[in-house]
Amino acid sequence: MGRSNVLAILHPRRGVGKTTIAVNLAATLVKAEHWTVLIDLDPESDASRALGVDLTNGSRSIAAVIRGRAHLREICIPTASGIDLVPAHLDLAVFGTGDGGHRASLVGRLSEEMDGIDAYAFAFLDCPSGLNALVHTALALADQVLIPYQTDERERIPEALRNLLSEAPHPTKINLIANKVIGVEHETDVHENAGDLEVSYVGAIRYSPMLQERNALGLPPVILGPEDEAAKDFAELAAELTFN
Numbered sequence: 001m002g003r004s005n006v007l008a009i010l011h012p013r014r015g016v017g018k019t020t021i022a023v024n025l026a027a028t029l030v031k032a033e034h035w036t037v038l039i040d041l042d043p044e045s046d047a048s049r050a051l052g053v054d055l056t057n058g059s060r061s062i063a064a065v066i067r068g069r070a071h072l073r074e075i076c077i078p079t080a081s082g083i084d085l086v087p088a089h090l091d092l093a094v095f096g097t098g099d100g101g102h103r104a105s106l107v108g109r110l111s112e113e114m115d116g117i118d119a120y121a122f123a124f125l126d127c128p129s130g131l132n133a134l135v136h137t138a139l140a141l142a143d144q145v146l147i148p149y150q151t152d153e154r155e156r157i158p159e160a161l162r163n164l165l166s167e168a169p170h171p172t173k174i175n176l177i178a179n180k181v182i183g184v185e186h187e188t189d190v191h192e193n194a195g196d197l198e199v200s201y202v203g204a205i206r207y208s209p210m211l212q213e214r215n216a217l218g219l220p221p222v223i224l225g226p227e228d229e230a231a232k233d234f235a236e237l238a239a240e241l242t243f244n
């Protein structure tokens with residue numbers, strides 16, 4: 001059996017597009033026949049809802065796995081998009097706080113569980129904003145991180161995130177994605193403020209109103225509007241990630 005390529009999508013700021021990129025990139029990879037699982041690590045559960053899943057209680061959420069009451073593969077739900085989803089519920093919030101020992105137990109518990117779903121080509125971890133214990137855990141589980149940023153932001157990788165990445169427990173490829181790009185822009189200074197970190201710029205997603213639309217079926221925008229410019233950007237990004 002193969003081993004999934006595990007990608008954590010993280011950024012401390014709210015609203016930079018973590019969930020949008022997780023859901024639409026996963027959908028694009030599925031369309032290209034890469035079997036993909038999305039693990040929702042955000043208690044706000046935006047990715048779960050975007051895929052049409054809104055749990056009424058936590059008995060089948062990722063928190064049940066952390067509590068040792070279920071296995072990841074048991075709570076994984078096939079969605080209309082073709083993405084398999086490990087959903088979140090607000091009950092995950094309690095695991096966001098805690099010391100190093102708490103983080104180590106989260107990592108230990110979930111890394112064992114990740115071994116049980118290693119047949120997927122890609123596993124995405126959609127992180128909450130901030131840099132709490134859940135984000136530390138995602139970084140420890142990931143082979144690569146995807147960091148969306150907005151080109152109008154002065155600081156693309158905030159210092160706290162830079163520090164977290166430089167302390168990553170194992171070598172982790174750091175990929176930057178420009179999001180909400182308006183017009184044609186050329187990236188000339190992506191290494192700006194990366195400090196000693198080695199980062200790769202892997203693509204840009206244009207600003208598109210389509211990405212803000214939700215539908216009752218839980219189908220990601222790129223599936224409903226494949227001719228949209230942003231859908232083409234996701235296809236390029238998916239190709240970049242599958243070649244590397």
Ligand SMILES: Nc1ncnc2c1ncn2[C@@H]1O[C@H](COP(=O)(O)OP(=O)(O)OP(=O)(O)O)[C@@H](O)[C@H]1O
Binds near residue numbers: 017020179211
């Ligand atoms: N390329 C884009 N074009 C237009 N709107 C976008 C784009 N990317 C994201 N958005 C919109 O920006 C808002 C925030 O995006 P999203 O929820 O993905 O961010 P997030 O980083 O996951 O936020 P949070 O930290 O709260 O989880 C959403 O309304 C989303 O539809």
Ligand SMILES: [Mg+2]
Binds near residue numbers: 018042047127128
């Ligand atoms: Mg989000």
